[in-house]
Amino acid sequence: MSEAESLVRVDRLVKHFPINRGIVVQRQVGAVQAVDDISFAIARGETLGLVGESGCGKTTAGRVILGLYPATAGTIAIDKHNVRTAKGQELMSIRRKAQMIFQDPYASLNPRWTVSAIVGEPLRVHKLFKNDKERTERVKELMALVGLSSRLVNRFPHEFSGGQRQRIGIARALASEPLFIVCDEPISALDVSIQAQVVNLLEDLQERLNLTYLFIAHDLSMVRHICTRVAVMYLGVIVELAERNELYENARHPYTQSLLSAVPVPDPKTARSRKRQVLQGDVPSPINPPNGCRFHTRCPVAVERCSQERPVWRDLGGNHWVACYLA
Amino acid sequence: MHDTPLLQVTDLRTRFHTPEGTVYAVNGISYTLYEGETLAVVGESGCGKSVSMMSILGLIPIPPGEIAGGTAIYRGKDLLKLSESELEHVRGKEIAMVFQDPMTSLNPVLTIGKQITESLQKHTGMNLEDATRRATELLDWVGISDAHSRLCNYPHQFSGGMRQRVMIAMQLACTPTVLIADEPTTALDVTIQAQIMELVIRLREQVGMAMIWITHNLGVVAGLAERVIVMYAGYIVEEASVDELYENPRHPYTMALLASLPRVDRRRDRRLKSIPGAPPNLQVEPHGCPFAPRCELAIERCWSDNPPLDLVLPRHKIACWVDIETGGPR
Numbered sequence: 001m002s003e004a005e006s007l008v009r010v011d012r013l014v015k016h017f018p019i020n021r022g023i024v025v026q027r028q029v030g031a032v033q034a035v036d037d038i039s040f041a042i043a044r045g046e047t048l049g050l051v052g053e054s055g056c057g058k059t060t061a062g063r064v065i066l067g068l069y070p071a072t073a074g075t076i077a078i079d080k081h082n083v084r085t086a087k088g089q090e091l092m093s094i095r096r097k098a099q100m101i102f103q104d105p106y107a108s109l110n111p112r113w114t115v116s117a118i119v120g121e122p123l124r125v126h127k128l129f130k131n132d133k134e135r136t137e138r139v140k141e142l143m144a145l146v147g148l149s150s151r152l153v154n155r156f157p158h159e160f161s162g163g164q165r166q167r168i169g170i171a172r173a174l175a176s177e178p179l180f181i182v183c184d185e186p187i188s189a190l191d192v193s194i195q196a197q198v199v200n201l202l203e204d205l206q207e208r209l210n211l212t213y214l215f216i217a218h219d220l221s222m223v224r225h226i227c228t229r230v231a232v233m234y235l236g237v238i239v240e241l242a243e244r245n246e247l248y249e250n251a252r253h254p255y256t257q258s259l260l261s262a263v264p265v266p267d268p269k270t271a272r273s274r275k276r277q278v279l280q281g282d283v284p285s286p287i288n289p290p291n292g293c294r295f296h297t298r299c300p301v302a303v304e305r306c307s308q309e310r311p312v313w314r315d316l317g318g319n320h321w322v323a324c325y326l327a
Numbered sequence: 328m329h330d331t332p333l334l335q336v337t338d339l340r341t342r343f344h345t346p347e348g349t350v351y352a353v354n355g356i357s358y359t360l361y362e363g364e365t366l367a368v369v370g371e372s373g374c375g376k377s378v379s380m381m382s383i384l385g386l387i388p389i390p391p392g393e394i395a396g397g398t399a400i401y402r403g404k405d406l407l408k409l410s411e412s413e414l415e416h417v418r419g420k421e422i423a424m425v426f427q428d429p430m431t432s433l434n435p436v437l438t439i440g441k442q443i444t445e446s447l448q449k450h451t452g453m454n455l456e457d458a459t460r461r462a463t464e465l466l467d468w469v470g471i472s473d474a475h476s477r478l479c480n481y482p483h484q485f486s487g488g489m490r491q492r493v494m495i496a497m498q499l500a501c502t503p504t505v506l507i508a509d510e511p512t513t514a515l516d517v518t519i520q521a522q523i524m525e526l527v528i529r530l531r532e533q534v535g536m537a538m539i540w541i542t543h544n545l546g547v548v549a550g551l552a553e554r555v556i557v558m559y560a561g562y563i564v565e566e567a568s569v570d571e572l573y574e575n576p577r578h579p580y581t582m583a584l585l586a587s588l589p590r591v592d593r594r595r596d597r598r599l600k601s602i603p604g605a606p607p608n609l610q611v612e613p614h615g616c617p618f619a620p621r622c623e624l625a626i627e628r629c630w631s632d633n634p635p636l637d638l639v640l641p642r643h644k645i646a647c648w649v650d651i652e653t654g655g656p657r
Binding site for chain 1: 371372486488489516517518519520521522524525543544545546547548549550569570573583584585587588589590591592594595598599600601602603605606621
C-alpha cells in the first residue's frame with residue numbers, strides 16, 4: 001500500500017500500563033504490556049478487522065490510536081496528523097475526523113441526556129452549527145441516516161431497545177462528519193436478529209459517506225463478512241494480517257489456525273466433519289508475557305527457537321504478513 | 328434414537344407480576360426430553376428459554392413470579408407440585424444445572440475445595456476425607472491439572488474457563504440423569520468455548536446423561552445437539568432434529584435467523600438478510616402470532632390467532648399458519 005492511499009498509519013505502537021506500589025512513595029513494580037509493538041495501515045474506504053480473545057489488547061489498541069490513552073512508544077498518524085504530538089486546533093481536528101462506536105449501548109449513552117443532546121454534543125463541541133434551528137435540523141438528519149424516526153429526539157436512552165441505542169451511538173459518531181471510525185465490538189451486546197441490522201447499517205453508511213473503519217471484534221464469522229483485511233492479535237502483538245479470504249482460507253500462524261477452527265459453524269454436517277484444533281490452557285498474563293514468541297506456551301508446533309527469539313514480522317507475499325518462524 | 332421419555336413438560340406458563348405490569352415470560356410450552364439425548368433450546372434474550380428451565384426446577388422467586396399453569400413430569404412425579412425439600416433432592420442429584428456466569432455461581436469467599444466437598448457431603452453423606460479425595464478426582468476428570476493443591480484456591484484464582492470446569496465437576500459429582508446447561512460458554516472466548524464443549528461431549532458419553540443446552544448461538548447447537556427447540560416471545564415456534572432444522576427450517580423466524588448469520592467457512596456472497604424490528608414487549612398479553620409484526624410471510628390470520636405447535640413432517644413441529652413453499656395458508 002502506498003503512503004498516499006492510507007488514511008491511518010500505526011507504526012511500532014506500544015502501550016504499557018504501569019503497575020504502582022506504595023501509598024506515599026509510589027514506585028513502578030511492573031507493567032501490563034497491553035499493546036507491544038504493532039504496525040499496520042488502513043486505506044481510505046477500507047475496513048480493517050482487529051480480532052482476538054478478551055485481554056489480547058484489541059480495545060486498548062483502538063483507544064490508543066484515537067488518542068484516548070497516551071501511547072508509550074511508536075507513531076500514529078490519522079490523515080497525516082500525528083496523534084501523539086497534536087495539540088490545540090490540530091488535536092480538535094483529529095478528534096473531529098476520528099470517532100468511536102462503543103460496545104455497550106447501555107453504558108455509552110448518558111441516561112440523563114435526551115437523544116437530541118447526545119447526538120448534538122459533537123456538533124456543539126466542534127461548533128458545527130450557526131443557530132439552534134440548524135442544530136435541530138442536523139440532529140434530525142443524523143437520526144434519519146441511522147434509521148430512527150426524528151420524532152424520537154426528545155426521548156431518553158432507556159426508552160430505546162439495544163439495537164436502537166446502538167443506532168444512537170452511531171449517529172453521535174457520525175455527527176462530526178468523521179473520515180475514520182473505530183468500531184469497538186459494536187454488535188456483540190446485541191441479539192442475533194438485531195446484529196445483521198446494525199452490520200448492514202454500518203456497511204451502507206460506509207458506502208454513502210466513504211468511511212474508513214477499524215472493526216474490533218471477537219466474532220470471526222462477522223469479521224469475515226464485513227472486513228476487507230483482518231489482523232489477528234494475541235497477548236498484545238499482531239500475529240497475522242492478510243486480506244480476508246486469504247486469512248480465512250490460508251491461515252499461516254498456528255494461533256490463527258486454532259482460533260478459526262474453534263469457531264462454531266451453524267451447519268450440523270460441517271460441524272461433525274470439521275477438524276477442531278483445540279488449544280490447551282489459558283492465555284498467559286500480559287504482566288509477565290512469555291519470552292520469544294508470545295504464543296509458544298500454547299503452540300502445538302513450537303520449536304526451541306520460538307521460546308528464545310521474538311519472530312520477525314514479515315510479508316509472505318501478496319500482503320500476507322505473519323510473525324512466526326514456522327509459517 | 329432415544330425414545331424413553333424422561334421429562335415431559337406440558338403447557339407450562341410463567342408470569343412475573345412487576346410494578347410496571349405483568350410480564351408474560353413463558354406462554355404454554357410443551358416438550359419432551361428423552362433419556363440420554365441432547366436437546367438444545369435456542370432463542371434470543373428474553374424469549375423465555377432460561378425462565379422455562381428455572382420454572383421446572385423451582386428456581387423462580389414467587390412472588391413476583393407465578394407458575395400460572397402446566398405440568399413437568401419427571402419419572403412419574405410432577406416437579407411443579409413437589410415441596411421445597413423434595414425438589415432439593417431432585418436438584419443437584421438427579422437434575423443438575425450449570426449457569427452462564429461461573430463467577431457469580433461460585434461463592435467468592437469459600438475455597439473451591441470447600442464448595443465441592445460441601446455438596447458431596449450433603450448429597451451423598453460422605454465424610455470429609457472421602458469427599459476431599461472425590462473432589463480431587465473430579466477436578467482431575469474435568470481437566471484441571473494439579474487438582475489436589477488447587478482445592479485450596481479461591482474462585483478468583485481460576486480463569487473463566489476453569490471456573491466453568493469447576494461448576495461442571497460439581498454438578499456432575501452425583502452423576503445426574505439430566506444436565507441443564509444455561510449458556511455455559513457464552514461468557515467465554517472461542518478457544519475456551521471449544522475446550523468446554525469438548526469436555527462436555529466427553530463427559531456426556533461417560534455419564535450417559537440427557538442434556539438440555541440453552542443458547543442463542545446457532546453454531547454451538549449444530550455441533551452438539553440432536554434435537555432443537557426454537558423459542559420466540561415465550562412460545563416454542565419450531566421443534567426438529569438438528570439436521571432437519573438446519574437443512575429444512577419451516578418457521579419464518581428460524582429461516583430468517585439462519586439467513587442472518589455470516590459463515591466463518593464461506594466467502595461473502597451477499598449482504599446479510601436482517602430481520603426488521605425488535606422482539607415484542609412481553610408485558611402485553613399475547614394476541615395472534617408473536618412473530619407476525621416482523622414476519623415477511625404473515626397473512627391475515629397471523630394477526631388474530633396464535634398458531635399451535637403442529638406436527639408438519641415426521642418429528643418436525645412448527646407453530647405457523649403459513650405454508651412457506653406457497654406463501655398461502657397451510
